[in-house]
Amino acid sequence: MAPVTRFAPSPTGPLHLGHAFAAMVAHDLARAHGGRFLLRIEDIDPQRSKPQWEAQLLDDLRWLGLSWDAEPLRQSDRRPVYSAALDRMWQAGLIYPCRCSRRDIELALGAPQEGASHAEGPDGPVYPGPCRCRPEGPRPGDQHLRLNIAAAARDTSFTETADGLAGDIRTSARDYPERIGDIVLARKDFGTSYHLSVVLDDAAQGITHVTRGADLFEATRIHVLLQELLGLPQPVYHHHPLIRDAEGRRLAKRDDARALAKYRAEGASPQDIRRMVGL
Structure with a gap:
């Protein structure tokens, strides 16, 4: 059976290298075996979920070369x-x-x-x-x-x-x-x-x-x-x-210095991001 995988980001801040790694792992698994890759917007927190963060994360994922096989499922629905x-x-x-x-x-x-x-x-x-x-x-x-x-x-x-x-x-x-x-x-x-x-x-x-x-x-x-x-x-x-920082701590959304938007602004390519996270 062909796999069905997903990436489920929360629109509460910028995507960082850890998010990129997680999304690409799920995407690559589905594509390598003729399966489907789906997206889910985990927006159950009404105070922290913002439309601008959602728009940015979708743009970042497309820039990475990822595509999904159905309209994103939205938890708020x-x-x-x-x-x-x-x-x-x-x-x-x-x-x-x-x-x-x-x-x-x-x-x-x-x-x-x-x-x-x-x-x-x-x-x-x-x-x-x-x-x-x-x-x-x-x-x-x-x-x-x-x-x-x-x-x-x-x-x-x-x-x-x-x-x-x-x-x-x-x-x-x-x-x-x-x-x-x-x-x-x-x-x-x-x-x-x-x-x-x-x-x-x-x-x-x-x-x-x-x-x-x-x-x-x-x-x-x-x-x-x-x-x-x-x-x-x-x-x-x-x-x-x-994916961890130089001190061994896992990345979080507060780590804006490692946001994909920053790397993009500095001229990095999707292939550069793959190399950074070991893919």
Whole structure:
């Protein structure tokens, strides 16, 4: 079966070399095997998502020589889909409302004993559970919604194709509470979260191969679990290395000095960018 891959940028700042690498890896995989490359605009954050950033990222991708095989899917158009999935999980007793702020969570965790540290999950410290409960009544729309990981956890596995990790990656149900915790599936100001939207969107676009940075490896365990809970197909995963700066830090959108627009203005070519990122 020919692969279907995607690149899913957020229009919240300029694309940098790391984005270019991720986009080209997904694009090249699809083109090398006669597959399809799709684009997704992850604009669920209404405060930070800006039309000018979207216009620039599309221009940068075209300049790199990338093309996509359908109109971009836009997350802001899919809020009813996310809401329906949350309703299903609420009715199944798998999510609950949470009013905790970051400060509340810090206080609930308390000061670790000497030589000890709090368990870290993909989203930071594993939630200590002060709001954990069995949901009752209608689903609220003015609070965060968390996954009750103890109720939802089950044995899972996914296929990884990255060098050194190729094969089936397995997670036992008993590992999820300490390794992942009760992650947020919907933020009150977004109506969804990255974890929920990404699995629903990958299924909607028929994505067969997810290429993403190695920093999302642990998050993939969440996504595989959500695919199981929602009856969604599971793609093959490839977690590629990150592009880092001279100090070894991964690039972020605050790294405007490494923005593609800057390299373009200085006369770089798409081939120069490929060489810079090792392609």
